[in-house]
Amino acid sequence: xxxxxxxxxxxxxxxxxxxxxxxxxxxxxxxxxxxxxxxxxxxxxxxxxxxxxxxxxxxxxxxxxxxxxxxxxxxxxxxxxxxxxxxxxxxxxxxxxxxxxxxxxxxxxxxxxxxxxxxxxxxxxxxxxxxxxxxxxxxxxxxxxxxxxxxxxxxxxxxxxxxxxxxxxxxxxxxxxxxxxxxxxxxxxxxxxxxxxxxxxxxxxxxxxxxxxxxxxxx
Numbered sequence: 001x002x003x004x005x006x007x008x009x010x011x012x013x014x015x016x017x018x019x020x021x022x023x024x025x026x027x028x029x030x031x032x033x034x035x036x037x038x039x040x041x042x043x044x045x046x047x048x049x050x051x052x053x054x055x056x057x058x059x060x061x062x063x064x065x066x067x068x069x070x071x072x073x074x075x076x077x078x079x080x081x082x083x084x085x086x087x088x089x090x091x092x093x094x095x096x097x098x099x100x101x102x103x104x105x106x107x108x109x110x111x112x113x114x115x116x117x118x119x120x121x122x123x124x125x126x127x128x129x130x131x132x133x134x135x136x137x138x139x140x141x142x143x144x145x146x147x148x149x150x151x152x153x154x155x156x157x158x159x160x161x162x163x164x165x166x167x168x169x170x171x172x173x174x175x176x177x178x179x180x181x182x183x184x185x186x187x188x189x190x191x192x193x194x195x196x197x198x199x200x201x202x203x204x205x206x207x208x209x210x211x212x213x214x215x216x217x218x219x
Contacts, residue, residue, distance in 0.1 A: 006089075006090060009089055009099070010086075010089060013085070013089055013099065013103050016103050016107070017103055017106055017107045017110070020103075020104070020107035020108075020111070020148060021107050021110050021111045021114070023144060024107070024108070024111035024143065024144040024145045024148070025111065025114060027125075027143070027144050028115065028123040028125070028143060028144075031049065031051055031123060031125035031143075032051065032123055034049075035049055035050065035051035035125055036051060039051075045129050046128065046129050047126075047127070047128055047129075048127045048128075048129075049125050049126065049127070050125060050127040050141060051123070051124075051125050052123075052124045052125065052127075052141040053121040053122070053123065053124075054121055054122040054123075054124050054141070055070075055120065055121045055122075056070070071116070074112075074113065074116050075113065077109055078106070078109035078110050078112075078113040081102075081105050081106045081109045082106050082109075082110070084102065085102040085103065085105070085106045088102055089102070093163075095159060097155060097158070097159050098155075098156060098159040100155065101151075101152045101153075101154075101155030101156040101158075101159060102152060102156060103152070104148045104149075104151050104152030104155065105148065105149055105152025105153060105156065106152070107145075107148050107152075108144075108145040108146065108147070108148030108149035108150075108151075108152060109145075109149060111143075111144070111145030111148065112143075112145045112146070112149075115145075122143065122145075123143060124140075124141035124142050124143045124146075125141065125143060126141060126142050126143060126147075127139070127141045
């Protein structure tokens with residue numbers, strides 16, 4: 001029974017990862033064709049579709065690193081995400097939100113890995129103007145895979161926070177129950193019949209039954 005549940009869980013996770021990676025790759029291919037010679041303004045200067053090739057990591061980080069180090073990290077991160085997702089999906093305490101978050105993270109990681117292995121760079125095309133917020137005039141160009149990675153990371157962090165809160169509440173209830181048991185009055189700790197063992201031992205013995213009056217008269 002457990003094996004069947006795990007098989008269904010892994011099957012659903014695998015299908016979702018494949019579909020998400022396919023969606024990421026399709027958007028990149030379309031962007032590479034449509035945005036090759038122009039930038040499309042979606043919401044004025046605030047949101048634009050602008051083609052960019054990123055040889056580094058997400059949000060254009062890691063550019064200029066040694067090639068061997070950069071490639072090793074680029075391959076190690078998706079594989080680590082996949083292994084961690086595999087082991088967490090096998091765990092009985094893995095919630096739906098955690099599973100979904102890890103699936104998003106893994107799909108995003110592999111979506112960008114495909115670009116790096118077959119193109120040598122990642123295709124980015126989503127550009128937002130920040131108007132100097134956080135020191136950025138424009139937020140670094142990103143793609144669908146980056147959205148999946150960030151969403152999965154945030155979702156996973158939320159699940160860990162909720163798990164920590166639940167564990168803290170459980171420990172608190174356990175501690176309160178222990179203190180309540182220690183402070184019970186003697187009456188609450190009495191044995192059957194509402195009399196404690198100490199009171200039962202100190203109680204005087206009952207006198208023997210008086211002889212029947214009728215029998216006394218006959219004598």
